[in-house]
Amino acid sequence: MGKGTAEITVKAVAGLMVSGAKKVLAQADELLAKVKKEKGADANISFPETAFYLPLANALLGAEVKTAADAAKVLATAGTLVIKDVPAEDQWTAFLKDSLNAGVAAMLSEEIICAARYVYGDEPQADCPGFFSDTILRALGIQLVDGRISGIAVILGKAPDAATAVNIVRDLQKRNILTILGGSVDGVSIIDQLKEGGLTMGLDSYVVPFGRDTISVVYVLNFAIRAALSFGGIKAGNAKACVDYVRERVPAFVLLLGGVDEVKAATGAGALAAGVPIITDLDLPEVRVAGVCAHEECLVREPDYKKIVQKAIEVRGIKVKVAKVPIPVPFSAAFEGERVRKENMFVQFGAKYSAAFEYLRMKKMDEVEDGKITVVGPEIDVMNEGSSCPMAIVVDVAGRKMLMDFEPILERQIHKFLNYAMGVFHMGQRDMNWLRISKDAKKAGFKIRHFGDILVAKLHDEYGAIVDKVQVTIYTNEDDVKRLMPEARKVFTVRDERLAGMTDESVDTFYSCTLCQSFAPDHVCVVSPERLGLCGAYSWLDAKAAHEITPTGGNQPIKKGSVVDPVKGIWQGVNSFVFNASHQHTSQMAAYSIMESPMTSCGCFECIVAIVPEANGVMIVNREYTGETPAGMGFTTLAGSVGGGNQTPGFLGVGRLYIVSKKFISAEDGLKRVVWMPRELKDALADRLKARCAQLGMPELFDKIADESVTTDAAALVEYLATVNHPALSLPPLM
Numbered sequence: 140m141g142k143g144t145a146e147i148t149v150k151a152v153a154g155l156m157v158s159g160a161k162k163v164l165a166q167a168d169e170l171l172a173k174v175k176k177e178k179g180a181d182a183n184i185s186f187p188e189t190a191f192y193l194p195l196a197n198a199l200l201g202a203e204v205k206t207a208a209d210a211a212k213v214l215a216t217a218g219t220l221v222i223k224d225v226p227a228e229d230q231w232t233a234f235l236k237d238s239l240n241a242g243v244a245a246m247l248s249e250e251i252i253c254a255a256r257y258v259y260g261d262e263p264q265a266d267c268p269g270f271f272s273d274t275i276l277r278a279l280g281i282q283l284v285d286g287r288i289s290g291i292a293v294i295l296g297k298a299p300d301a302a303t304a305v306n307i308v309r310d311l312q313k314r315n316i317l318t319i320l321g322g323s324v325d326g327v328s329i330i331d332q333l334k335e336g337g338l339t340m341g342l343d344s345y346v347v348p349f350g351r352d353t354i355s356v357v358y359v360l361n362f363a364i365r366a367a368l369s370f371g372g373i374k375a376g377n378a379k380a381c382v383d384y385v386r387e388r389v390p391a392f393v394l395l396l397g398g399v400d401e402v403k404a405a406t407g408a409g410a411l412a413a414g415v416p417i418i419t420d421l422d423l424p425e426v427r428v429a430g431v432c433a434h435e436e437c438l439v440r441e442p443d444y445k446k447i448v449q450k451a452i453e454v455r456g457i458k459v460k461v462a463k464v465p466i467p468v469p470f471s472a473a474f475e476g477e478r479v480r481k482e483n484m485f486v487q488f489g490a491k492y493s494a495a496f497e498y499l500r501m502k503k504m505d506e507v508e509d510g511k512i513t514v515v516g517p518e519i520d521v522m523n524e525g526s527s528c529p530m531a532i533v534v535d536v537a538g539r540k541m542l543m544d545f546e547p548i549l550e551r552q553i554h555k556f557l558n559y560a561m562g563v564f565h566m567g568q569r570d571m572n573w574l575r576i577s578k579d580a581k582k583a584g585f586k587i588r589h590f591g592d593i594l595v596a597k598l599h600d601e602y603g604a605i606v607d608k609v610q611v612t613i614y615t616n617e618d619d620v621k622r623l624m625p626e627a628r629k630v631f632t633v634r635d636e637r638l639a640g641m642t643d644e645s646v647d648t649f650y651s652c653t654l655c656q657s658f659a660p661d662h663v664c665v666v667s668p669e670r671l672g673l674c675g676a677y678s679w680l681d682a683k684a685a686h687e688i689t690p691t692g693g694n695q696p697i698k699k700g701s702v703v704d705p706v707k708g709i710w711q712g713v714n715s716f717v718f719n720a721s722h723q724h725t726s727q728m729a730a731y732s733i734m735e736s737p738m739t740s741c742g743c744f745e746c747i748v749a750i751v752p753e754a755n756g757v758m759i760v761n762r763e764y765t766g767e768t769p770a771g772m773g774f775t776t777l778a779g780s781v782g783g784g785n786q787t788p789g790f791l792g793v794g795r796l797y798i799v800s801k802k803f804i805s806a807e808d809g810l811k812r813v814v815w816m817p818r819e820l821k822d823a824l825a826d827r828l829k830a831r832c833a834q835l836g837m838p839e840l841f842d843k844i845a846d847e848s849v850t851t852d853a854a855a856l857v858e859y860l861a862t863v864n865h866p867a868l869s870l871p872p873l874m
């Protein structure tokens with residue numbers, strides 16, 4: 140019978156647990172007496188197809204129950220676990236322990252009741268498979284281990300209506316959580332609600348009913364405890380190790396819905412004793428006791444049915460894996476290097492064509508609604524074929540182990556993950572990204588919101604160790620994109636400044652980045668404190684953090700080893716690492732030279748540095764600049780000859796911030812060689828450039844660097860440099 144619960148106190152709950160345990164014990168006693176009387180003390184008491192007897196009795200007590208007489212001994216032991224008197228209100232914590240023991244007694248009794256029902260053919264119940272055989276245990280256990288099943292939900296009771304029941308179970312299915320359900324409140328069972336709602340139940344759909352009464356929920360508990368014996372190799376009778384195993388290895392939780400009675404309370408106590416938390420829609424007092432459940436929360440309230448599954452996942456600390464990314468085009472690493480050419484493009488975002496950025500930020504747990512994807516502004520259906528549209532992708536993540544330091548690493552994965560979708564092309568990062576969706580992808584039903592689906596699924600999938608919740612908001616209105624851009628840029632700057640003061644000499648380890656090998660298979664970025672990755676998204680700290688998150692990933696530590704040439708920045712350890720990581724393509728890399736063994740470039744560079752032989756210097760052009768340059772080529776043409784993972788002496792792909800580093804082509808006199816750069820780039824770096832010029836003792840150098848307003852012609856540039864007495868003209872010859 141359901142019970143109004145507003146007035147229920149902790150003591151009252153504990154009291155219910157104890158009285159429920161006594162009731163179940165009495166019921167087991169009575170049924171067993173009946174079996175003994177009608178079938179004899181030697182009557183077979185067992186479950187079908189298991190080598191673990193009555194699994195709970197076997198695991199917790201070491202008992203090998205085969206007959207009614209054996210079961211009676213277990214019941215006698217269970218009886219000793221139930222306290223006789225209910226203590227005072229202020230002693231509830233100690234009392235809770237006693238009531239959990241009562242829960243253990245209830246579980247042992249329920250197991251005997253279910254086994255005895257088999258004697259009379261009363262199990263399995265209609266629509267239910269009954270006891271889970273060892274074969275099912277193994278099949279499901281393997282799926283739990285390999286991540287196909289991310290957790291086990293036990294729903295006990297009823298939802299307010301059939302639609303809510305279906306929605307809760309769908310929420311669990313979406314997260315690959317095996318749902319085992321049953322019980323009833325006031326004669327209504329969630330099993331029948333799901334039948335009414337048309338939801339298919341069965342092992343294949345990960346929705347399995349156990350029975351319409353509370354007692355048969357013991358099938359779930361003896362399933363979980365068998366995992367300890369079977370997969371954990373724990374000896375029968377080692378109760379503590381078995382319970383510890385379930386607490387730590389079986390990611391299960393109970394959703395107690397619609398009402399509580401004493402049998403449910405006693406059974407719930409059994410679940411709590413096994414470290415399985417209970418999340419309920421009832422107005423019960425919350426209980427948090429360290430060491431009982433994954434996150435010290437045992438009994439937690441969540442009256443909002445839309446949030447109850449997420450709450451349970453958080454309380455139990457389940458890491459959800461989405462096996463299949465829910466998008467209408469094929470999705471695999473095989474598509475990562477695929478390009479979407481202009482003639483196949485339906486719509487594009489960013490680069491020089493429209494305002495765009497992508498930004499991932501850490502939020503508090505309660506600020507992120509996991510899986511929420513919102514598109515603010517027009518969807519692809521109302522975009523014109525061949526058009527360029529604005530876009531901001533804002534990803535909010537939360538996680539117990541998430542750190543601000545991890546933001547740039549996760550943000551950089553947007554590049555990789557979006558490229559996995561067939562018909563989607565992504566390039567660049569931050570506020571220099573570029574995306575295209577192909578006509579075929581649009582025809583297949585690909586929408587802007589699917590960017591969100593990809594990011595939610597993949598961030599959970601690959602970064603589940605640090606990410607618990609992900610929500611994505613995609614803005615496609617120009618006003619929104621421009622309004623939000625400054626916040627993102629501010630954060631990008633703060634991230635870039637974290638390294639201030641660190642030098643390459645102060646560390647003995649650099650980091651590799653091979654994330655771009657999908658496009659340029661032989662390219663290796665060597666990231667040092669004074670030279671960030673050429674995409675501008677990976678500093679030395681970022682690469683270090685990325686290595687901590689994924690020790691076997693694309694960011695590996697590189698011991699510098701012995702110095703080959705301190706001026707050019709050549710180390711024996713770096714050379715051998717690059718040789719291997721570039722598939723024997725590059726045998727030597729000079730970190731500080733553009734002319735000798737320069738670092739290779741992929742295609743993600745923020746800027747290209749190119750020699751201007753006539754001026755005995757170099758020019759720098761940024762990705763956004765669309766005009767001509769003194770090298771006789773625009774950015775796009777230059778990029779074609781610089782990228783691809785090749786060393787091209789005289790040309791270098793770089794991150795913007797490397798330009799203001801002391802190590803910027805320092806083997807060739809650094810900034811003093813820079814004779815030309817676009818106005819926008821010069822303005823963007825103005826403060827830092829001026830500071831560097833001052834450090835060099837040449838504060839006037841900043842103004843001597845020409846831009847497109849001076850000229851884009853090499854000969855005219857040389858004339859100009861002579862008039863301003865640019866230092867490049869008097870440096871040793873570059874070639």
Ligand code: SF4
Nearest residue numbers: 652655664672674677
């Ligand atoms: S450009 Fe370099 S640092 Fe950036 S993601 Fe690619 S390989 Fe890594």
